[in-house]
Amino acid sequence: MPPVTVVLSLTLLTILLTVSPSIAWRPWPNMKHNSSEYIYGNSKKYEGSSEFVHMKYHMGPVLTANITVHPIWYGTWLKSQKRIIREFINSISAVESKRPSVAGWWKTVQLYTDQTGANISRTVRLGQEKNDRFYSHGKSLTRLSVQSVIKSHVTARSKPLPINPKGGLYLLLTSTDVYVQDFCGQVCGFHYFTFPSIVGYTLPYAWVGNSAKLCPGVCAYPFAVPQYMPGLKAVKSPNGDVGVDGMISVIAHEIAELATNPLVNAWYAGPDPVAPVEIADLCEGIYGTGGGGSYTGQLLDGEDGATYNMNGIRRRFLVQWVWNHVVNYCTGPNALDQ
Numbered sequence: 001m002p003p004v005t006v007v008l009s010l011t012l013l014t015i016l017l018t019v020s021p022s023i024a025w026r027p028w029p030n031m032k033h034n035s036s037e038y039i040y041g042n043s044k045k046y047e048g049s050s051e052f053v054h055m056k057y058h059m060g061p062v063l064t065a066n067i068t069v070h071p072i073w074y075g076t077w078l079k080s081q082k083r084i085i086r087e088f089i090n091s092i093s094a095v096e097s098k099r100p101s102v103a104g105w106w107k108t109v110q111l112y113t114d115q116t117g118a119n120i121s122r123t124v125r126l127g128q129e130k131n132d133r134f135y136s137h138g139k140s141l142t143r144l145s146v147q148s149v150i151k152s153h154v155t156a157r158s159k160p161l162p163i164n165p166k167g168g169l170y171l172l173l174t175s176t177d178v179y180v181q182d183f184c185g186q187v188c189g190f191h192y193f194t195f196p197s198i199v200g201y202t203l204p205y206a207w208v209g210n211s212a213k214l215c216p217g218v219c220a221y222p223f224a225v226p227q228y229m230p231g232l233k234a235v236k237s238p239n240g241d242v243g244v245d246g247m248i249s250v251i252a253h254e255i256a257e258l259a260t261n262p263l264v265n266a267w268y269a270g271p272d273p274v275a276p277v278e279i280a281d282l283c284e285g286i287y288g289t290g291g292g293g294s295y296t297g298q299l300l301d302g303e304d305g306a307t308y309n310m311n312g313i314r315r316r317f318l319v320q321w322v323w324n325h326v327v328n329y330c331t332g333p334n335a336l337d338q
């Protein structure tokens with residue numbers, strides 16, 4: 001990116017810090033963000049369907065080349081936890097999985113194209129990983145220090161992560177004892193791109209935190225529910241780990257948005273590039289037919305009592321739907337009309 005853009009981006013970032021990117025439903029501790037009203041007018045319908053949403057292409061690049069996700073495991077992670085997340089990422093392109101499948105979910109993301117008409121890549125794979133067991137930047141990170149963590153791992157002396165601006169996604173995953181700016185109050189994860197001035201390159205990245213200790217009722221909903229919302233009931237998570245099972249949908253949310261809006265100048269709705277409303281923002285909290293508000297929509301029940309909505313390789317996952325710009329509502333593989 002040219003330097004002018006970088007300066008602009010830094011300005012945008014300062015503003016972004018104060019703007020809540022969340023639009024659709026989560027049981028946020030202070031539910032006074034009424035931004036959904038702004039998007040939907042006063043007639044929000046189920047599954048986000050609305051004539052008021054204008055998902056638009058702003059001419060920037062999207063990820064049409066094979067996508068490679070590079071996880072950075074920050075803090076303390078169990079092997080079993082890493083396995084769940086790796087298998088989810090590997091499931092995105094596992095087209096032979098039992099339906100409804102994660103690969104079926106990705107089909108909605110593949111409907112987005114760039115200026116040449118090229119679709120988002122069908123291939124998403126797991127790339128080289130890094131461990132950051134000793135909390136290289138401490139247990140409390142800001143949006144800017146997240147970039148410094150990524151820098152450490154793409155410039156590491158031993159086995160640095162490959163620099164792949166075309167298809168590389170750098171996914172910082174923080175363990176339960178790490179706080180990241182705005183975590184729990186306003187976000188469960190976010191994505192952006194790194195600044196050459198900090199990292200040396202423009203690389204699309206995302207952060208997702210394990211909320212198991214800090215706010216499972218918010219970021220691992222509906223596998224946990226917040227105490228301040230007594231009417232809600234938690235459901236059983238499919239892989240026996242509330243925090244990690246809750247992260248899966250947030251990881252999916254961020255990967256879908258990184259693919260369609262990696263430099264925040266491609267696919268988003270709303271008039272404001274400073275607070276872009278992206279394809280997963282519009283469908284947060286919607287996991288099945290009829291979903292909207294605190295209702296997840298129709299889900300699947302396993303014989304073991306677990307709740308999920310799609311299959312991957314060997315495992316089941318609960319993943320929010322994404323905005324389908326062809327039909328103008330949220331869609332997912334477990335929709336009842338398919």
Ligand SMILES: *[C@@H]1O[C@H](CO)[C@@H](O)[C@H](O)[C@H]1NC(C)=O
Pocket residue numbers: 032033034037
């Ligand atoms: C949000 O919207 C609801 C329903 O329209 C309204 O009752 C409430 O006062 C609004 N909250 C704020 C902070 O504006």
Ligand SMILES: *[C@@H]1O[C@H](CO)[C@@H](O)[C@H](O)[C@H]1NC(C)=O
Pocket residue numbers: 107110111112113119326
């Ligand atoms: C590519 O995008 C177009 C436009 O949304 C869509 O009609 C087509 O089905 C997509 N192709 C694939 C392989 O998803």
Ligand SMILES: *[C@@H]1O[C@H](CO)[C@@H](O)[C@H](O)[C@H]1NC(C)=O
Pocket residue numbers: 066123
């Ligand atoms: C992209 O991935 C597909 C497998 O899905 C593979 O056949 C193809 O060679 C890859 N392309 C590149 C450029 O790596």
